[in-house]
Amino acid sequence: MKPYDYKVYVTGPFQAGKTTLIHTLDPDAISIEREMREAYRGEKGTTTTGFDLGRVVWVRKEVHHDGLVVPKKEFERERAEYDGWTTREIELRGVPGQLHFKFVRDTMRMNTDGVLMIVDSSDYGMIGDASAILAETIAAFGDIPLEVIANKQDRNDAASPEEVATWLGVEKATGMCAKDHESAREALIRLLKKLEGAGEEGGSA
Ligand SMILES: Nc1nc2c(ncn2[C@@H]2O[C@H](COP(=O)(O)OP(=O)(O)O)[C@@H](O)[C@H]2O)c(=O)[nH]1
Ligand SMILES: [Mg+2]
Numbered sequence: 412m413k414p415y416d417y418k419v420y421v422t423g424p425f426q427a428g429k430t431t432l433i434h435t436l437d438p439d440a441i442s443i444e445r446e447m448r449e450a451y452r453g454e455k456g457t458t459t460t461g462f463d464l465g466r467v468v469w470v471r472k473e474v475h476h477d478g479l480v481v482p483k484k485e486f487e488r489e490r491a492e493y494d495g496w497t498t499r500e501i502e503l504r505g506v507p508g509q510l511h512f513k514f515v516r517d518t519m520r521m522n523t524d525g526v527l528m529i530v531d532s533s534d535y536g537m538i539g540d541a542s543a544i545l546a547e548t549i550a551a552f553g554d555i556p557l558e559v560i561a562n563k564q565d566r567n568d569a570a571s572p573e574e575v576a577t578w579l580g581v582e583k584a585t586g587m588c589a590k591d592h593e594s595a596r597e598a599l600i601r602l603l604k605k606l607e608g609a610g611e612e613g614g615s616a
Contacts, residue, residue, distance in 0.1 A: 415466070415502040417606050418522050419599070422548055423529035424540040425508035428562040428589035432529065433465040433503045435595045437482045440465030440503070462519060463505030469603055471497045477604075480596045499603065510540055513547060525602045526557040529589070530579070532569040538578045545579055556605040559584040560598050565591070 421429045433440045442463045468486040470493050471478030483500070486493070504523075506516040526548055530541045548557065561575035565588040576584040587598045 415500040417499060417524040417603065418502045418504060419525050419527060419602065420520065420523040420552075421463070421503055421505040421527045421529060422516060422544055423508055423527075423560075423562075424531070424537045424544060426534070427508060427529040427531045427537070427541075428587075429505040429508065429529050430463050432527070432562070432587075432589040432595050432598075433463040433505050435589055435592055436467050436480055436503065436599065437465035439482060439484050442505070462507065462515070463503070465503035465505075467501050467503065467599075469499040469501055469600065473497075477597075477600050480599055499607075501599075501603070503599075508540070508544065510543055516544075516547070517551070520551055523552065523555065525606050526552060526555060527598065527602060528557060528559045529562050529587075530559065530575055530584070531563050532561040532572070532575050532586070533563050533566045535570070535578065542579060545581070556602060558598065558602045558605075560587045561585065562587050562589050564588050564594075 421433060423429055430442050430444070434442070440463055466483035468481050468483055469478055470481055470486070474497050504519055506519050528545055528548060531537055545559070559576065559579060559581050561570070561572040561584040563569050564586040570578070572584040572586040576582065585598055585601060588594045
């Protein structure tokens, strides 16, 4: 039996907010991180060179509702509350964003159902890396559901999602603040609805 219904691959340049997003949705998410060797934008922080692994459950009282995204542990504790609801277990897999870790991203693609591509809307300097990762992702996954997410919309130097879409040459980007649960939930659900849509089309065809 599969331990989840959908695997969501979370990619994008380093410092875009992948780890933050996964921990906002699942406080028990596991991350492997090591310290950066160099300061970036004047700050010495940490960035992921391994991966993030989060588990959440998408719960809907009615299938046409957007529903809630509940951390897996919380869901297991409060399972009775969701009796009769439609539930989908989601694995969130964050991959390292540095271009030279392409081989790590490659090994983590297996069984992916959908992709969240996270971009820092306040960091135009990373757009070259973002374009490279987007091209790599599309080449590897082909026609898989993919959402481009314009993160850090809470910053006053953030470009709009429309501008971020233009930077990357994509039709559309969705604004998000990865630190905010409501915003993170909306971004994930937008992708999950596409995954459900794809499943239904396949089933009725
Ligand atoms: N203002 C703001 N900062 C964010 C947001 N998301 C992430 N960050 C910050 O951006 C930095 C990099 O985030 P992280 O999740 O580690 O990026 P990753 O390298 O893609 O995993 C951290 O300092 C985060 O606190 C956001 O939505 N708004
Ligand atoms: Mg990270």
